[in-house]
Amino acid sequence: xxxxxxxxxxxxxxxxxxxxxxxxxxxxxxxxxxxxxxxxxxxxxxxxxxxxxxxxxxxxxxxxxxxxxxxxxxxxxxxxxxxxxxxxxxxxxxxxxxxxxxxxxxxxxxxxxxxxxxxxxxxxxxxxxxxxxxxxxxxxxxxxxxxxxxxxxxxx
Numbered sequence: 001x002x003x004x005x006x007x008x009x010x011x012x013x014x015x016x017x018x019x020x021x022x023x024x025x026x027x028x029x030x031x032x033x034x035x036x037x038x039x040x041x042x043x044x045x046x047x048x049x050x051x052x053x054x055x056x057x058x059x060x061x062x063x064x065x066x067x068x069x070x071x072x073x074x075x076x077x078x079x080x081x082x083x084x085x086x087x088x089x090x091x092x093x094x095x096x097x098x099x100x101x102x103x104x105x106x107x108x109x110x111x112x113x114x115x116x117x118x119x120x121x122x123x124x125x126x127x128x129x130x131x132x133x134x135x136x137x138x139x140x141x142x143x144x145x146x147x148x149x150x151x152x153x154x155x156x
Contacts, residue, residue, distance in 0.1 A: 002026065002039045003113055007049075007106035011078035013092045015100060016053050021077055023050070024061070024068045046144035048137055049103060056095050057085040108133065 004022040011017045023043040030037040044050055044061030054060055059081060071077040082092070100106070110116050111125035 002037065002041075004041060006113075006115055007103075007109045010096075011075055012082040013089065014053065014078075014082070014096055015106070016049060017078050017081075018074055020050050020053060020064065021068055021074045024064050028065055028069060042137070042141050046141050046148065048140075049109075052099065052102075056099075057081055057087070059085065 004019045004026070007016050007019055009015070009018040011021070020043070023038070023041055026037055026041070027043045042050070044064075045054060050061070054064070063084075064081060067077045067080050068074075071080060087095075107116065108125050108129035111122045112129045114122075116122035116125065
């Protein structure tokens with residue numbers, strides 16, 4: 001069963017970026033194969049966390065997808081995306097710190113994926129994440145993706 005890397009992994013000083021790149025590659029593979037290979041993971045402009053990082057990077061999911069199609073190496077792809085954003089090292093440091101704080105150092109995601117062990121705290125976080133947060137997120141993501149699809153021109 002596919003699971004992206006830890007939300008705490010970093011490239012170019014940005015947490016979540018390696019994870020988002022992995023999700024972008026997986027979304028591209030899903031589109032190419034015509035099968036859903038995302039294993040329930042969301043990617044892109046309509047994903048709550050991806051959207052925050054994309055906004056900081058002055059990019060959208062189409063931009064990131066184009067980069068991952070052009071560069072096989074995630075470190076190189078990250079470098080290109082960050083360079084295109086025009087963000088300074090200081091801006092990246094400040095954003096990374098606030099991003100982690102806003103998202104509770106990604107603890108709910110990490111708990112859900114088993115990276116926080118099997119203790120009571122981890123189980124409680126995983127429960128809250130899966131039973132309270134994600135049902136709402138999935139519904140909103142699906143609605144937003146339907147709206148996006150309705151805006152996109154259909155191919156002949």
